[in-house]
Amino acid sequence: MTKPAGPLLLGVRHHGPGSARAVRAALDAARPRTVLIEGPPEADNLIPLGADEAMRPPVALLAHAVDEPGRSAFWPLAEFSPEWVAIRWAVEHRVPARFIDLPATHTLAWGKQDETALDTEAGEGSEPAADADESGDGANGSRAEESDPRAAVRVDPLAVLADVAGYDDPERWWEDVVEHRGTGDGDAFAPFLGLEEAMGALREAYGSGGHDRDLVREAYMRLQVRAAQREFGDDVAVVCGAWHVPALRQKSTVGADKALLKGLPKVKADMTWVPWTNRRLARVSGYGAGIDSPGWYGHLFSASDRPVERWMTKVAGLLRDEDRIVSSAHVIEAVRLAETLAAMRGRPLPGLSETTDAVRAVMCEGSDVPLALVQDRLVVGDVLGEVPRSAPAVPLQRDLDRIQRRLRLKPEALERELELDLRKENDAERSRLLHRLRLLRVEWGEPVASRGSTGTFRETWRLRWEPELSVRVAEAGVWGTTVFAAATAKAEADAVSAPGLADVTALAERCLLAELPDALPTVMRILADRASLDTDVGHLAQALPALVRSLRYGDVRGTDTGALAEVAAGLAERVFVGLPPACAALDADAAEEMRRHVDAVHGAIGLLGDVVAPARGTSTERGASDGPSAPGHGELRERWHAVLRVLVVRDTVPGVIRGRAVRLLLDDGELAQDEAARAMGLALSPGTPPGDAAAWIEGFVGGGSGGGMLLVHDERLLGLVDAWLTGVSAEVFTDVLPLLRRTFSAYEPGVRRTLGELVRRGPGERGGAGTGGSGIPGFAAEFDADRADAVVPVVRLLLGLDLVEMGGGADSGLGDNNLVGATG
Structure with a gap:
């Protein structure tokens, strides 16, 4: 076993467990004085953290532009990544290690330059050119994941070599020639020499493979290798993508390499370690080194012997945890089947395809449903890496870490639901944190409907931490050094730039949920200004429900919402004045939209009265000198009922709105059954156009408003609808049928079935066994x-x-x- 002359060039496949094992063996054999690794040199001072016990892969180097944190790039590393193995070997053997790829300061600037060019081309009406990613990794696509989502067009070395070898699947070829073989006759350098020879032939045939920026990166790498040789002689090991090895081996002058680097764009960059996930490793979106099976690769790297048997045991354990019957005999038979399939397919050892086929046939009984669970939990996996607290981070990230530890809210890659009871202080603080992060566009948690409770004191969140959120945190750092300060500043800025009134009211609601009292004055001032200037009743009606919800949330969370209540009451008054004129002369779509606004305002008024009345207190408490205040519970409802009565009698108001107004008054007890029946009779009289009458019916009993049960229990109303419907002429019936179908199809199946039975019996034929003086079955004439x-x-x-x-x-x-x- 003889070490090759010159620097030891170890060409690898990024995230290849076979390459990782080979790198470790080669480093043990060569014992170099320094290790050079493909990666951004700004991260050299982060290499010692690889020895920290708190550093657990998968992790990634994150580079972001200081002045534009959203512009970022990642260099992910798993436990089975050759680069990570090289880092660990270097720190364990106290050997200096350095990154030698093109600095991130140029890589980030290239990304910005590309976006500018792309925008210019798009503005001229041309299709954007499909440039290759500037961070090609050599053996498997790009090395750094850029924010630029464009796919790279380049030669895939593995695909070419697999095709030459007669394989139609590059992954299978790689497993057969690398993952399933050792170091040959004990020569730790043989695998790299063979791969270098193959890549050399490819570079002769394809040059840069369609990606000229590789030439710039390789020129920088050659300069760094020369610098290391001057310091350490030829006892230098270089771990890089196999694609780059022939270029590093070729002879070129220092002047020629420096000429390629002259005039490169630059931005100020900062770097740190961030946690990564197996799921993110499995994606190929700009980061061309994505792998389909990080969990499987991790198993191959960590299994010292009998990898297939150990894998089948893992699968059996997972399926048993899901209450599937899997015995030891299943494991034995699955192993035998996988080995048989490998022999039939001419493979040295069973690969992922053979083990998957065996699991499907033996443990899953041919079903892909449990197999999908194996694919998700084991083949990919839910591993989330960890980085030590000593790793550099923006102040906002440090504050977030501190809050997460205090609230015992650990980021996890696995999606989970979190139930919160806001009456508990710890849960209330968790809720505030998640709402503040959402204001900062850090979408760690997503609110979902609570199961089994509709109370405002309960919240349910769906949590999943994605690596990209580290970028969002860095980006949000421009607003403040703490989560509270940053969320406050961001809310104030959003209020100033909000395009409409509804956006400001929604922001006020989010400020209350996030408990940002310092932001509320600014938001409320802008809200009051927008509300006073906005004359669109639709906008006012959209804004009112959000304000009222905010009042309810403030009540639950103990937040002072007095100013918000005053604005909400004033907004309600403006809706009362402007709604009747706004409902006149509307087409069908506009009328339906306005009907939804009426429903929303009706619900908001009911809640607003409930929260405003207690806030006002008694006249003794307020005193005579307090001046005017928001109208109380009864006043608001009386005003609103008066508006609804106006809508009922105006002929210019569309039928769907008039019908809904009658229904809302009836539900509130402001309209007697006889009055409602009379209003329906007038609306369904022969003088009313059938289309208007059908719209009135939809407004009165349509949708999920409980109108079906109203017809079930009120014989008179059902008789009126039945009489009108049977009197509609055949010519007109086809015109009103879609509207009627939309109205009645929204009823529950049981309600439709009961209505059909009542219509079949005919009005007046329902029997009087349960009918009291009211004429409604089950209801007496007086209160019982x-x-x-x-x-x-x-x-x-x-x-x-x-x-x-x-x-x-x-x-x-x-x-x-x-x-x-x-x-x-």
């Missing part, structure tokens, strides 16, 4: 206190109340009948 009291225990159970919390008894003002009245 005994029957109401019987319901109270069930209602209390559903609401989570008890007699102690209610105060009990009639003296408390919350007696049984009052409770039924309130909840009913």
Whole structure:
């Protein structure tokens, strides 16, 4: 075993476990005085962190432009990456290690230059050129993941070599010739010499492979190798993509190499280590060294012997954890089948395809459903790396790390749901952190609907930490050094630049959720200014519900929302004044949109009255000198009911809005059953065009408003609809059918079935067994206190109340009948 003359060039495939093992063997054999590694030289001072016990791959070197943190590049490293093995070998043997690729200061500037050129070309109406990524890795695509998403067009060395060898799959060829072989006859350098010879032939045939920037990178690498040789002689080991080895071996002058580097664009760059994930390693989006099976490769690297048997044991354990019946016999048979398939296919050892086929046939009984779980959990994996606290980081990242540790909210690569009870201080702080990060565009958590509870004191989040979020944190660092300060500054800036009133109200809601009291004055001032200038009722109606939700959240979180309540009440007054004129002369689409606004305002007024009234306090508490205040609970509802009555009687208002106004008044008890029946009779009279009548019906009983149950329980209303529908002429019926179908198809199947049965029997034929004086089955003419009291225990159970919390008894003002009245 003789070391080749000159510097030891170890050409590798990035993220190749076979290359990683070979690099370790070659370094052990050569014992170089220094190790040079393909990577950005700005990270040289980060290499010693590779020896830190808290550093756990997968990790990545992150470079970002200081003045533009969003412009970034990653150099990911897994445990089975040859570069990581070289770093670990160097720090363990106290050998200096250096990165020798083109500095990130040029790489980031190239990315910016490309985007500028792309924008110019797109502006001229031409298709952007498909440039190759400037960070090609040699053996497997690009080495650094740029923010530029354009795919590279270049020669794939593995594909060419596999095709020459008669393989149709480059991955299978690589496994057969590298992953499934040792170091031959004990020569640790033989694998690299053979790969160098193959790459040399490819470089002779294809040159730079369609990527001229490789020539610049290789010129810089040659200069760094020469510098190391002057310092250490030929006891230099270079670990780089195999594609670059022939170029590093070729003879060129220092002047020629420096000429290639002259005039390169530059930006000021900063670097650190960040955690990476197996899932991110498996992606190929700009980072051409993505691999389909990082979990499998990690297993091959770590399994000292019998990798197939150990893999099948892992698979069996996973499936058993998912309650699938997998025995030791399954494992034995799967191993035998994988080995048989490898022999039949002429492979030296079973690869991923053979083990997958064996698992599908033996352990999954031919089903791809459990196999998908194996693919997700083992072949890819949910591993999230870790970096030590001593790694350089922006101040905002350090503050975030400190908060995460205090709240015991650890970032994880595996997606999980987090249930929060805002009545608990720790959960409330977690909620505030996640909302503040969302304001900063750090989308670690996504709010989802809570299961089993609709209370405002509960929140459910779906969490998953992606490596790109480290870039977002660095980018958000321009707003402040702490999460609180940065979120406050970002909210104020967003309020100033918000395009519309609804955007400002939504921002006010997010500020309350994130508890940013310092940002609220600015947001409220801009909100008041926008509300006073905006004359579009639709915009006002969109903004009001968000404000009212903010009031509710503020009540739950103990936030002072007095100013917000005043603005909301003023906004409601403007909606009351402007809504009737805005509802006149609308086409069908505009009328439907306005109907949704009416629904939203109706719900908001109900909630606004509930939160404004307690905030106002009694007249004694406020005092006579406090001046005017927001209208109280009753005042707001009375004003709103008056507006609805105006909408009911105006002929210029579309039928869908008039019908919804009647329904809302009926639900609030402001309109008696007889009045509602009379309004429907007028709307469905022969003098009303069928289209308008159908729209009125949709507004009154359409959608998920419970209109179906209203028709089930009110015989008169159902009779009116039935009489009108049977009186519509055949010519007109086809015009109103789509609208009617949309109205009634939204009902639950049981409601539709009951309505069909009632119509089949005919009006007046329902029987009077359960009919009282009201004419509605199941309802008496007067209130039945005994029957109401019987319901109270069930209602209390559903609401989570008890007699102690209610105060009990009639003296408390919350007696049984009052409770039924309130909840009913």
